[in-house]
Amino acid sequence: MSIKVKNLTKVFDDKKVLDDISFEVADGETLAVVGFSGSGKSTVLKLICGLLEKDGGEIETSEGDVAMVFQYSALFDSLDVADNISFALRERRDLRNKYSEADLKDIVSKKLELVGLSGIERKFPSELSGGMQKRVSFARAIVTEPKTILYDEPTAGLDPISSTLIEDYIVRLQQETNAASIVVTHQMSTIKRTANRLIMLYNGKIVFEGTPDELLKADNPYTEQFVKASLEGPMQMIS
């Protein structure tokens, strides 16, 4: 089991954002985490990759790196594409002297080829479109051959065609790396095209767990409201 989350709890300012949630993701599997904005989806990712400290519960991941693709790519704008991708290999203490310049160049070009962006090594993030930035951030995330990949709203803010392209790359990376992946999203197309299973969060709890097909067919007031994007239902936004 590559990711095992047991009784996870996180509290912000006396509010339980995650309340005793548990789930597992196997190697080569992609789990979508869905729910309203502010339902704690991104918090789950930040807890798994260690950006936040948990207040209770356990998180276990397979040995190896945990990679994360951020919502707005989070590319280093002072570095070019090649330096962004090779950043961990150049700066990490355990990897710093392991690769020669020729090796780094080769690795960067292979990763760029994998995300369909060969030949843009010397461009800066500001010269790329949103979709291209996202794909460069995929390449940066997988440069250390991680066993766990986390995607925070990978298709947010992209046009439908770019979204489809990104979704295809998520599937391709899943097949190439056999990593356990978690995709945080609220876009139905991303859920359908990338996820093997999904969990829905509301009020810090898991209110639905199943496959994308089951999400569409389930007799569950939460999933019905989500699928229909209805204002009427058990989930209420705080306005």
Place this chain on the structure above:
Amino acid sequence: MVTFKQYFRQSVTCKIFRAFYKQFVDFIATFGDIIANGVETLKFIMLGQIDRKELADQCVRFGISSLPITLSIVGMTSIIVTSQVASEMVKQGGGNFVGLLISILIVREVGAVMSGFAIISMIGSSLASEIATMRVTEQIDAITVLKVSPIRYLFVPRVLSGILMMPVLVIIASAFGIITGAITTAMTTELGFLAYFDSTWLGIYMKDLGVCLLKSVTFGGTIALISCSCGYQASGGAKGVGLATNKAVVWSLVAIVVWDLIFSIMFFF
């Protein structure tokens, strides 16, 4: 019926008290962050974990880009002071000591402090806004997830460049200040360059030069550390970047004055 407790909670006094309390807590938290980041930065420097290329880039940024404004501020301060005291000293028969007065003033105080102020405006604000932008755009989170220490990658080259470049800037700015003092003296009095420079070295001892260098090293490191720390703690969007930059400038200015007071007490009381 409104109880006294409810009445007090809604009162202006309570709101003012809360605002002061919030400021106090924020002060302690910021101070604690600066100390903690400083200790970790020092640890990496002692361990020799320094990215030489990044350090060279930061030294160019710290030294070269801030030189014009540093020279302007120190030079103009020297002109202002000299133009006010030189003619008066000549009138009172103390013309032979104009060079001595100006050089003591610049080497002991103006050179380091005014350079510090120039560096805060030029470099400190830019460091804080750069790192704060990296924070709010999740670039620092990305560095952390990639298992690279943000303190080693961001703080070490910037703080070290402050420590290394500030003394160079202060030496150049002080020399420039003494020369502009000489030119001003020659323009506003009958005193020649020779008379001015004859007394320049009379009142400057090795201790003064040592304290000047110690001040500049401390100021450079402090400005860079405070600016990086304030940027590092930023949150929110554009407003957060603005607040972090503002905080870095205010804290750096106060820190320079406090350090200057400490050095004055230690070496000249």
